Amino acid sequence: MNVLRGPHSAIATPPLVALELGLALAAAPLFGHVAGWTFALLFAAGAARLLMNRPGGRLPSLVGKVLLFGLGFGGILLTYGVFVGIAPGLSGLLLLVSLKLLETNTVRDFQVIALLGFFLALCALFFAQNLGLWLYVLAVFVVLSAALVHFHRGPGAGRPGRSVKLGAVLLLQALPIVALLFAFFPRGSQQTIVLTPPPATGGGMSDQLSPGSVAALALGSAVVFRAEFPDGPVPSLPALYWRGGVLWRGNGLSWQRGPNLSAEDAALRGPTIRQRIVLEPHGGLALFALDRPATEIRGAYLAAGGVLQTQRPVLKQVPYEVISRPENRETELPSDQRRETLRPPPRVSPQLQALVARWRQAHPADRDVAEAALRYFRTERFTYSLEPGTYTGPGALDEFLFGRRTGFCEHYAAALATLLRVAGIPSRVVLGYHGGEYNARGRYVIVRQSDAHAWCEFWVKGEGWQRLDPTEVIAPDRLSSGLANYLETRAANASGRDSSTAAGWREVRRDLRLVWDNLSYRWDLHVLSFDGDGQQSFLANLGFGNFRWWEMTLTLLVGTALLLGVLGLWQRRPRRAPADAVTRAYALFCAALAAAGVRREPWEGPLHFGERAAAHCAPHAPAIREITALYLRLRYAAAPPPPATFLRAVRALPRLRP
């Protein structure tokens, strides 16, 4: 082998282009997870390899390859300092693929690099496993298979479409084996490899409420969780208060979680509502449930404030079932909770003190004071806004209450809770989500970041903690229709040109989105969460109780052999030549007549059938006779005419009525 001069290219350009396309598509989802320059290297190598396919081009020499290899690994060492770990590993893989692409020149090389492409495509699933990504990986597989097919077919490969079709068919034929592996591959309980770092923002609820934090959340459309109601109908959306966290320590407009308190002894009443929830990873501890969760579930406990919390941060999808009851009749407030929930803000302005004192004087009952506070919000021209500006400093609360009087649900909840505390009523702020979007197709509720909400709870003697939602008073629409709709309607009203077509399109888009959401939800629920336990219960349903791993392996081997045998037999089935355009058109003609009530028997000759049909559909008899005559000449005459006339006649066939 010549050390300094590489060989000429021996691979045709079309399969090479297909291969490079497949590799680029396979690598694309890794963007952001690997060293950026390895990405650039892959594309450079692809372009370089194509250039080598020009006449006179040469592949890199051994010396060149060794040099590139050394440089590449040096680069990875410089970028990451190590070779172990997911990012350096994947960067190394990209580097190797790029180098292999440069030297690919034989059948074996081509197959190796196509296999590498398959592996590369699968690597994307380290970071996410949603349905969309799976479908994308499948599409990449089709492209790579098509590249292999096109390569092996050689110069007579014909149109690329044929290779794509065969590649897709090959993959489809593998589906039964995929299903078998899915069902019988021995699994552990924690089979999902999750390398996804928890969302940087914490994603969900934080431990504190500072003005603007919920508003920021509320503008995100990411899904927080999906909830099904297996026992009964879905409650009306405005009644859905999803409880996530309780803030105990108030400081005017900004609140914090405060110290760990003892859990109250809640006495919940009312109908039980069972929910089946699939929570997306959010990096926090909260498990959301309808106000208020009544039972503890495995791996989680009811913390102070009646919120469900896990021991470990939610870093992967968690499915759980929880029962909630809407009414609360607590009788005793734990002393540490009483102390904490009566603690007034460090600074109470005289104006505020005076306001609260006025209410207190007028209303001896706590409930009436709360009503008075709500009335104050309603009557003193408070407005609801997502961009209220910032309220900072010690006078933030006064500025909100007596100055600008505009804010978001968090401002109202925080202000109301503070007012109640100043009036000597125990109060706290609850964080969570409100409402959601009902997906009628899947009969579940989608709750997004944009449904984030904050409300207030206050202690009523003899009745326990009761919910008080000031937003209900300020912006009832926002609660009844959900934030997204609220904003949309507001924008539409503002622009004043919400035509009915635009509304129709919005409806269609919404429908499609819900269909897709339902599909990917089912995917998550039934495919991704199919772990060792799910597998055992599935197998038990099939009648294989307590299947051990070696039994599964044996089943896999035998099943695969059987499937391959069946596939082989099926491939050897006798088949007719594929139907040509004329046969297809005639089948169309027969189908049209069948729809009109004359069905052609399989043994019936076209002439007799034509006569029968003509007698049946008398108005169309000339057309039927003409088509039949043309078809007979095409099929049986010594010198068939060109089929165009026949095909046109069939296409021009009117809808036949007897």
Add this chain to the structure above:
Amino acid sequence: MKAHIDALVAQVSEIIVGKEEAVRRAVACVLARGHLLIEDVPGVGKTMLSQALAAALGLGFRRLQFTSDLLPADIVGNSIFDRESGSFVFHRGPLFSQVVLIDEVNRATPKTQSALLQAMEENQITVDGTTHPLPAPFFVLATQNPQHQIGTFPLPESQLDRFLMRIELGVPDRAAERAMLLGADRREMLCALRPVLPEAALGELQARVRAVHAAAGLLDYLQDLLDASRRRHRTGLSPRAGLALLHAAQAWALMEGREMVLPEDVQAVGPAVMAHRLGSGLESVESGRALAQSLLREVAVP
């Protein structure tokens, strides 16, 4: 061309009243250069049909009654020593005729039957090492009686196969029978019958039959039929049966005035061509026809 054929059919139908389908099949059989087996009870006009056909075609006609003591030489001919020339001279038997009607073909011994069948297949006769060609066209109509099987030698399957078609005449329906009862004497009509085909027209027609186009799609269908019969029956249709089916269908297509064979043509002649090949042996005429019909219902037209 079609006019000739229509005239021929009309002419024969004048004498064999109400049997146009059977007449058409018989004509198709002639056009396809095949031989015809008519199986029916006595008195329904088997002889009349063959005589009328021969007369209308303008061909020479001979009738042979088969009996169990008939010898091959009786039908083929004898070599007789001629005293004057001092050598054997071949005297042609009754088989040397353009149209031969053989009555009760199953009454002769197998020896005689096979002499006849060789002539039918090869259109020639070999006696004492000399081969004598038979006249052209050479067309055999044989009749047999499905009843009274005692003292007969049923034709074996291999020999039935030599007949292109087997048809049944059946008793005429009421109206046709009335017309016959009222009409003139059949014998006299037969004598008055004039040939409708010009000289050599039959040969030309027969050549035209073989030129009728059978497309690949039609051959597919035909072969599907053969395959299905072989899958279903102990003895399916032979390759010769396949050829017979094709030729008969070609003749039928020509009679319909077409230059191409359609599946319908195969279906029209199918029962007549296939029934005696499928339902031979001890099975009755009806069962053979039923088998052929069900075969046609079973095989899809591609």
